[in-house]
Amino acid sequence: MPIDPERSAHVYEACRLTDHLFVFNPYLPQQNFYSQQLRALALAAEITDRHLAPGHRSVCIVGAGVAGRTIAAAFRSLGAGVTIVDKEIVDFSHYRNATHRELHPNIIFWPFQEPTPATELPFMNWAQAPVTEVVEAMKKEWEEGFAKHVAFIHAEVDHIDRTATPIEITLADAKRTVLKADICVLATGFAAERQFGNLQTPPYWSPSSIIESGGEIMVSGSGDGGLIDALSPILGKDVTKAAHILAARLSKKPMKADVKAIEDERRARVVPGTKDSHDLCPFYSAVHLEDEDAEEIRPFIKRSPAPAVTLLHESNSAYSFSAAPINKLLLSHFSNGPSACVTHVKGSLRTVDNRATMVPDAGGSECIEPPTTRFAKVMVRHGAPPAAVRILDDADLARLGELSFEHLDAAILPGYDSAKYGWTRKGVGKAAISMKVLVDSLERSLDSISRAYDLDFSNVRLTRMNIEGEPIKVNLPPADTKRAESFDLFPLMVGPVLVELGEPDTTRGIDYED
Structure with a gap:
């Protein structure tokens, strides 16, 4: 595009x-x-x-x-x-x-x-x-x-x-x-990442940051890092996959247009100099997924009942403007209605008596530093300078x-013009990437997708015609085809090459000489 x-x-x-x-x-x-x-x-x-x-x-x-x-x-x-x-x-x-x-x-x-x-x-x-x-x-x-x-x-x-x-x-x-x-x-x-006093929590990219404790959890911060960490005690490492599946389903429903309209409205109310919006966004606080959509998420839930999570946010709403809409919908699902296990607290972290303390805007305070805290784990996601x-x-x-x-x-770019940077038989512009590099990159991407969604791509064969513009054909077993359709995976662009369901051509190979 x-x-x-x-x-x-x-x-x-x-x-x-x-x-x-x-x-x-x-x-x-x-x-x-x-x-x-x-x-x-x-x-x-x-x-x-x-x-x-x-x-x-x-x-x-x-x-x-x-x-x-x-x-x-x-x-x-x-x-x-x-x-x-x-x-x-x-x-x-x-x-x-x-x-x-x-x-x-x-x-x-x-x-x-x-x-x-x-x-x-x-x-x-x-x-x-x-x-x-x-x-x-x-x-x-x-x-x-x-x-x-x-x-x-x-x-x-x-x-x-x-x-x-x-x-x-x-x-x-x-x-x-x-x-x-x-x-x-x-x-x-x-x-x-910014931390808070003596309350040092693992960086977002640290393996020890994944929240697997069955006890109560507290997360401070309402950007995408905070929302993902608030969802991880419930969905584990599958937050991303659940988000993709939910987005694919909602793309065929009126809610997609509703969410787009809401985000456009909030965009007009951004607080200058911040990533926050004046809009308190009652939409996410009240929206409910239909039962059939909620059912798609259920297999990813790691524990029943789900652990209790407290999300502390300084932004006007826990559904902050800077966070991705799909993460806010997942948070909404686990904050409202029968699936509710996440509690939102508007407030801030402060030092009280030399200890990290949650101070809600509504009043009261609570120490969140071990060993006196009720939380099994506390994560601080206040971004990084x-x-x-x-x-x-x-x-x-x-x-x-x-x-x-x-x-x-x-902030949002839909894609890039292939006329500027075209993959050709002679390489990419003056960078002269070889045919083998192009093919290896495509194969790695296809392998990643097959593992992410448990699909069998073993019969995929790339040909020179694919690199030069002809679609790659993938012939999946019936069960995999149904699964791929539920994820709305195809047709799929991998780099500049289109991947479609169909009978692959295995008669031609790749000549790696350039």
Whole structure:
């Protein structure tokens, strides 16, 4: 699906500090792997069109995470010379043990997008899987397709002189190395999560953060991290899968239009400088799933009865504007009616007598620090500050906050125009990704989907015609076909290739020579 050029321009404006210095705006809502990749492609295209004239096409990317590598690949495919600077020696170190967190490309964008378990990117594709598998797939494609085309420096950035032409990036190494580039993009992501005093809880990506205790649970925070952690004692690691199935069902019902209208209304009432909305949102507080929809979620419930969960929120509503609608619907289901096991408390965490204390707005207080607390586990999900705070000053951060409010359309991108970055027999643009890299990426994504939804893709055979535009045919057993239809999986885009149900052609293979 081609991207709306106006949305692409909003990404550019939301991330621009100067014509030579850009920052992946940490204050935009709905941050996930896929949204960052889509913003990366949009930003690279806009910067290239506006600023990278022949002879002036050097780009320095600070940060080698998902956004950093995607925009580096994008600039390289458009013919720019690219250098990445990152202080980490271990790739994607935050996620290396996070087998408990399953990623989904676009479930947070529902109902504005239909849920799909695979990305539709020109490169660096992945499919629904534990985050450890996703980053391994991205690392493998990077190493095989892009690493030799991009300079990589392991160092920390100390200072950026944006007044210099070209821009100068000073490294915090022994030589105080100065890099020069026509464009610098900060893709540094977020620093360590905010904690509260002595109440140290496991980071979101830590395996010990999964809530498996059968006792009462408390979660502080109403962003997606807080909502997912409030749901995890009930649904375990299957929160993502339950969300996909529920979204697929509701997409065929009037509730999809209702949720879209509500989110559009709340968008108009965003509190400037925050990710909150003035709207208290009585819709989510009162909505109920139909029995047949609730029945689809029931198999994922890990305990009966479900454990009691207290969700503490400072936002105007537990259903905060910044959280994904589908997560709010799941929270609503377990907060209202016969399935209710989550209690909402509007209030804050404070230190009382040197101990972490829950202080409701309605009055009263309760110590939540062990050993006196009634909660078996307490999770603090108050977000994380932008890592770029080391490089940027307060005025820069304030400006990025203003830009995120002025350009909210940068938050949701429907896809990207394949004419900009086309997969061809000769590779992707000037990046020259080999046929083998393309095929391996497709096969990894199909394997992830088959495991995520317990489907048999063993008879799938890729042919050269698939890579050049002919759909991949998947012939599933009857039981798997029925399951796939209930998930609304097909037709499915995996990268730029369409996957359909049907008889596969096994007569042609792939010639890996390029």
